[in-house]
Amino acid sequence: MAQRLEEYAMVGDAQSAALVARDGSIDWLCWPRFDSDACFAALLGTPEHGRFSLRPTGELRSVRRAYRPGTLVLDTELSTSDGAVRIVDFMPPRGAAPDLVRLVQGLRGRVELDLELSPRFGYGARRPWIRGRGRHLSASAGPDTLHLLGEVPLRADQGTIRARFAVSAGEAAPFVLTWHPSHEPAPTPPDPGAALEETETWWRRWSGRCTAGGRWHALLVHSLVVLKALTYSRTGGIVAAPTTSLPEAPGGVRNWDYRFCWLRDATFTLLALMGAGYVDEARAWRDWLLRAVAGQPEDLQIMYGIAGERRLTELELPWLPGYEGARPVRIGNAASSQLQLDVFGEVLDCLHQAHLSGLPFSADGWTVQRALLDWLESHWNDPDEGIWEIRGPRRDFTHSKVMAWVAVDRALRSARAGRLEGPLERWRALRARIHAEVCARGFDAERGAFTQAFGSKALDASLLLVPQVGFLPATDPRVRGTVEAIERELTEGGLVHRYDSRTGVDGLPPGEGVFLACTLWLSDALRMMGRHADAARYFERVVGLANDVGLLAEQWDPVQRRLVGNFPQAFSHVALVNAALGLSSPAPHRSGRCPEGGDDCD
Structure with a gap:
């Protein structure tokens, strides 16, 4: 079941937007436009209607999150008894195709996480065909294709991409999700680190143009x-x-x-x-x-x-x-x-x-x-x-x-x-x-x-x-x-x-x-x-x-x-x-x- 609205944050690229829950689940995303069919529609149903979840396998002790000042780059810190990780979620300024980047950073200890990517095109109606192996898998149904590129082994499981991995303090595990029309060649995904820097710069340059001051x-x-x-x-x-x-x-x-x-x-x-x-x-x-x-x-x-x-x-x-x-x-x-x-x-x-x-x-x-x-x-x-x-x-x-x-x-x-x-x-x-x-x-x-x-x-x-x-x-x-x-x-x-x-x-x-x-x-x-x-x-x-x-x-x-x-x-x-x-x-x-x-x- 979807969470209360208060539990969601938004990331976007000024052409589409995703809702990210406090527990690391993206439950709503329409691609490539705001008014396109949703590929993640768990917000209006159940996880079976599509989501992209990243969460520790251990019990959560605390969750803290915030946007980086002047940006729509979201930091979510998840703490368990084994340590803590930060998930950085953002959508880079639109290039050849829309991208969603999720960067898992180890803060302390060693934290094990589960990744579950369940694309369900057509507002949760269509289970995709998944292809690929290793660290790069694609999911296609009708006119839509999603590509997930990561630095950990990924596996397909009945229309869902899964992974279990661990991150220690100082380590990072990036994931890049890209959409493109299924009849076109796959675009080249961005480098996660460079994309993060570019996205922060883009937002701060824009928000820094505000000329209004005052108490608020x-x-x-x-x-x-x-x-x-x-x-x-x-x-x-x-x-x-x-x-x-x-x-x-x-x-x-x-x-x-x-x-x-x-x-x-x-x-x-x-x-x-x-x-x-x-x-x-x-x-x-x-x-x-x-x-x-x-x-x-x-x-x-x-x-x-x-x-x-x-x-x-x-x-x-x-x-x-x-x-x-x-x-x-x-x-x-x-x-x-x-x-x-x-x-x-x-x-x-x-x-x-x-x-x-x-x-x-x-x-x-x-x-x-x-x-x-x-x-x-x-x-x-x-x-x-x-x-x-x-x-x-x-x-x-x-x-x-x-x-x-x-x-x-x-x-x-x-x-x-x-x-x-x-x-x-x-x-x-x-x-x-x-x-x-x-x-x-x-x-x-x-x-x-x-x-x-x-x-x-x-x-x-x-x-x-x-x-x-x-x-x-x-x-x-x-x-x-x-x-x-x-x-x-x-x-x-x-x-x-x-x-x-x-x-x-x-x-x-x-x-x-x-x-x-x-x-x-x-x-x-x-x-x-x-x-x-x-x-x-x-x-x-x-x-x-x-x-x-x-x-x-x-x-x-x-x-x-x-x-x-x-x-x-x-x-x-x-x-x-x-x-x-x-x-x-x-x-x-x-x-x-x-x-x-x-x-x-x-």
Whole structure:
């Protein structure tokens, strides 16, 4: 059975990623891309569904692990009664083929270890044919081949590669695992020692470019490293997580595939990268966004594949029992076909923020923005599925309408900043009409708060973004009432639920954890309201939930006190970066997001 999410670390090469458990077992890896079929899927089943295990044969007395500073090179020290070893796990920067290096180093005494490599291609469905002998074996099935090269004798055993060996203090035993298409010749594996040095240098050079300082600098840099690892470097797209079907509540059915790029993350991601000085990465993300959304506005999706793919057909994998029995296991995501009006605001805001941040203006980008706004002009008052991708009836979600206002507002701002052509008077009238509609129908005067949908009494944490996006200033009584109501009614243990899932509004059975990004949004809203001590308290509450190597999932289960949801979650780390930047700066972090709010801010 897979371990708790807290027990996993991630290694990656900015094209794919593996999850490594504290006991030395790699239980999840998709090759050659984040969204490829998994060759290790024990995370969603049992060891028989594929893993790569390295562990001492004796009883473990202690385990200590950490990333080398500024890198995604993982050191895990395992101690037994016979001594101690360090396992160094990393994925070198991608060369001709993806590689995973595992280096066993003797620290003291003499420790015996077992190696078990069980590739199971097709998400645990296909047992491979193993060939070779001695220190080099290969495993093939269909289009995939893995090669394992080691310095100890390896043997094949019914679809599994095994070895038993011992390491004394000062000795080392390296293993290099390489993937390649089965119809192509095997690539030359890297030298483990040289690859380790190259990987450390690559990561430290990258993380050393961070220009943000402040009290939480180390946390901020680590979250940026996680975001870099979740970036598909060939296109600039950033996956929401490297995993699929990790449930939002233990044993629950809210199991989704997050190995795609969401438009809702666009502005937050760009601001996080730009705020920390990563201009090239922000430009790559902006360019990915423009390529992905190109086409007819009515065909705009809420998410895309890492290269901009549109077909994300959702399928169930019945042979996998699921993480701790949570079923069904899904690949693909049917929510990609939903209507979410908020993504129009995210796209136009992202492009506007990119221009404000100094990225070169794109004439093609303005053409795309005008086309999107032309469509939105006729459809902004349509009901939709909203930011949380409900699988129930469409509704007039207040956040969606706010973001429609953002789309128009940013188009007006971009036109003014770039002296661009457009029906500006018509857009100004549209912006005023949307603003008035939201204030009239999305605000409950009796509650003194904006509500989840027009005519609803329910609260929604997405409305914490009202001051961030500039719809109204943080000092507005309506904003203050909304923030205080959410703090009062949607928080549990100092963390924020995105909404009350017991109401059935999302068309799913009730039950999920608290949403970590929403707690960071609350921190940001409180900071903007001048409640700096409370803002820092909520921020530190989230930081305290990260596991021992600083990784966050999507949610936290306050009952079982554990991380839940796909892991590690880019949205959580993006929100952490932006909150840290805000708390560390005396000036408003989102200076381009209309700090005064309302319709008079251009």
